[in-house]
Amino acid sequence: MLTKRIIPCLDIKDGRTVKGTNFVDLRDAGDPVELGALYAQEGADELVFLDITATVDDRKTLVNLVREVARHVNIPFTVGGGISSIQDVSALLNAGADKVSINSSAVRNPDLIDELALQFGSQCIIVAIDTRWVNGTDWVHTHGGRKITEIQTIPWAKEVENRGAGEILLTSMDADGTKAGFANALTSTISGNSSIPIIASGGAGTMEHFYEVFTEGKADAGLAASIFHFKEIAILDLKNYLASKGIPMRI
Amino acid sequence: MIGIVDYGMGNLLSVFNAFEYLGVSVKICSKPEDLSQVDRIVLPGVGAISQCILKLNESGFTKALNEQVLQLAKPTLGICLGMQVMAKQSFEGGTHTCLGWFDADVVRLNPGNSTLKVPNIGWNTIQFDKQIPLFKGLPENSDFYLVHSYQVQVRHEAERVATYQHGETVTAAIMKDNIFATQFHPEKSQDLGLTVLENFINWKP
Numbered sequence A: 001m002l003t004k005r006i007i008p009c010l011d012i013k014d015g016r017t018v019k020g021t022n023f024v025d026l027r028d029a030g031d032p033v034e035l036g037a038l039y040a041q042e043g044a045d046e047l048v049f050l051d052i053t054a055t056v057d058d059r060k061t062l063v064n065l066v067r068e069v070a071r072h073v074n075i076p077f078t079v080g081g082g083i084s085s086i087q088d089v090s091a092l093l094n095a096g097a098d099k100v101s102i103n104s105s106a107v108r109n110p111d112l113i114d115e116l117a118l119q120f121g122s123q124c125i126i127v128a129i130d131t132r133w134v135n136g137t138d139w140v141h142t143h144g145g146r147k148i149t150e151i152q153t154i155p156w157a158k159e160v161e162n163r164g165a166g167e168i169l170l171t172s173m174d175a176d177g178t179k180a181g182f183a184n185a186l187t188s189t190i191s192g193n194s195s196i197p198i199i200a201s202g203g204a205g206t207m208e209h210f211y212e213v214f215t216e217g218k219a220d221a222g223l224a225a226s227i228f229h230f231k232e233i234a235i236l237d238l239k240n241y242l243a244s245k246g247i248p249m250r251i
Numbered sequence B: 001m002i003g004i005v006d007y008g009m010g011n012l013l014s015v016f017n018a019f020e021y022l023g024v025s026v027k028i029c030s031k032p033e034d035l036s037q038v039d040r041i042v043l044p045g046v047g048a049i050s051q052c053i054l055k056l057n058e059s060g061f062t063k064a065l066n067e068q069v070l071q072l073a074k075p076t077l078g079i080c081l082g083m084q085v086m087a088k089q090s091f092e093g094g095t096h097t098c099l100g101w102f103d104a105d106v107v108r109l110n111p112g113n114s115t116l117k118v119p120n121i122g123w124n125t126i127q128f129d130k131q132i133p134l135f136k137g138l139p140e141n142s143d144f145y146l147v148h149s150y151q152v153q154v155r156h157e158a159e160r161v162a163t164y165q166h167g168e169t170v171t172a173a174i175m176k177d178n179i180f181a182t183q184f185h186p187e188k189s190q191d192l193g194l195t196v197l198e199n200f201i202n203w204k205p
Helices: A031-041 A059-072 A084-093 A103-107 A111-120 A153-163 A185-192 A207-215 A235-244 B012-021 B032-037 B050-058 B060-071 B191-201
Strands: A005-013 A018-022 A022-028 A046-053 A077-080 A101-102 A126-135 A137-142 A147-152 A167-172 A198-202 A220-224 B002-005 B026-029 B040-043 B075-077 B102-109 B120-128 B142-148 B149-153 B160-165 B168-175 B178-180
Touching: A005 A031, A005 A111, A005 A198, A005 B102, A005 B120, A018 A031, A031 A059, A031 A235, A046 A059, A046 B149, A059 A084, A059 B012, A077 A126, A077 B178, A084 A101, A084 A111, A101 A103, A101 A111, A103 A111, A103 A137, A103 B191, A111 A126, A111 A153, A137 A153, A147 A153, A153 A167, A153 A185, A167 A185, A185 A198, A185 A207, A207 A220, A207 A235, A235 B012, B002 B032, B012 B026, B012 B191, B026 B032, B032 B060, B040 B060, B075 B191, B142 B191, B149 B168
Parallel strands: A005 A046, A005 A220, A046 A077, A077 A101, A101 A126, A126 A167, A167 A198, A198 A220, B002 B026, B002 B040, B040 B075, B075 B178
Antiparallel strands: A005 A018, A018 A022, A126 A137, A137 A147, B102 B149, B120 B142, B120 B160, B160 B168, B168 B178
C-alpha cells in the first residue's frame, strides 16, 4: 500500500537553512546537507530544498549544494527556487536532484510546465502554488509570496495538472508559520479535483495537524520546516503516531 | 567494474554514489565503447520514453547495449525508465519501439479509483513473487520508493519477479537470463535499496 509521505522542507538562503514566519523574518536553522542527511536517517520520506533567494548569481552555489546533498542523502529530494528554463532543470537533475519545483516561472509562462514535462517527464516536475485568501477567494501568489496574481488557486491547480505537472506543492500563506494547522478545506478541494498527488504545506504545529491533513485534507504528503528544524516534533515519533492512528506510514 | 550508462537521462549520480558507497569500482559510461571495459551494466533513467529511445539510438548505445547485454550476457540492471525501455514497445505519448529485451508492453497505470493518484509517487510495499538471489536479505513487506506513471506488462508471467498494489497489481521487478530490472529506485530506498544493489554486484546469472 502506498504510504503517506512526511517531507521536511529546508529553505535555503546563501547556502544555509533558514526559516521564517509568513515568509519573512528569517532565522538560521543550520547546514542544509547535515540536516538533510539527519532527516533521512530519522525516517523522512523525501526532502525539499527551496532556494528562497534564488538569483542567477546563486545558481552555481545551488548546483554545488545539490551535488553535496546527493552525496549524503539516499532518499528522493526536490529542489526549487528561481527555476525558469530547461537548462536550469537539466543542471539540477544532473547534480543529483530527483525532482524540481517551479512556481513564479510557471505563472509567468505556463507553457514552461508542458515543455519541462515533455523533456524530463511529469514525475519530476512539481508545480508549487503559494495561495492566500483575499477578498473572498483563494489567489495564487508569486515571488516568495510577495506578489498577488490575477489567477485563482483552484482552477490553476487543474491547469497545471492538465499541462503535465506530476505533483502540486500547495502552500497556504494564511496558515504558513502559524502552527495552527494546515489549510485542510482548500487542500481537500484541490486533492479531490486532481488525479496527481498533493503535498500540503504551511501551518503544521502538532502531530494531530498531520493526521488532519491526511484525513480531512486528503493530502498525499505533508511538508513542514521549523517544527522539524527546531526539534519540536521528531520525525519517527510523528510517523509512529500517525501509524497508530491508521495512516499508512513507512516506519 | 560496474558501468552506468550515461545517455543524458539524468539521475545517474545517485546510482553512482550508491555503488561507490558499497565499495565497488564504478564508472560512468558516456560513450558506447566504454561498455566494453565494464563487466556489469546499469541502465538508469528518469523522464519520458520518447527522449530516452531517441538518445539511446542517436548516441549509438542501442547497438552497443544489444552486443554487451544480449550477446556477451553481462549482468545488467535497469532502473525505472531504464526498465521500461527494455520492453518491446511503450504507449507513453504515442507508440514507441523500445529495446525489445522482454516480450512486454509499457502501459499507463490505471488504479481505477480516484483517490489513488497517477503518477504514483512515494514508498510502497513490494511483494517478492519469486525467490531470486537479487532479493536475498530483504524482509517481507519491504517499502521501496517509486515514481512513475507507466508500468511494464510482461506476456510471460515467469519474467515478473515482484509486484505491488496500486488499485491494480503493478509490476515492480522483472528478470530474464542476465537481465534484472526494477520499477522502484533502489538508489533512493535507503538500506533496503542498498541490499538490492549489493545483491546485483554479487549476482551470477
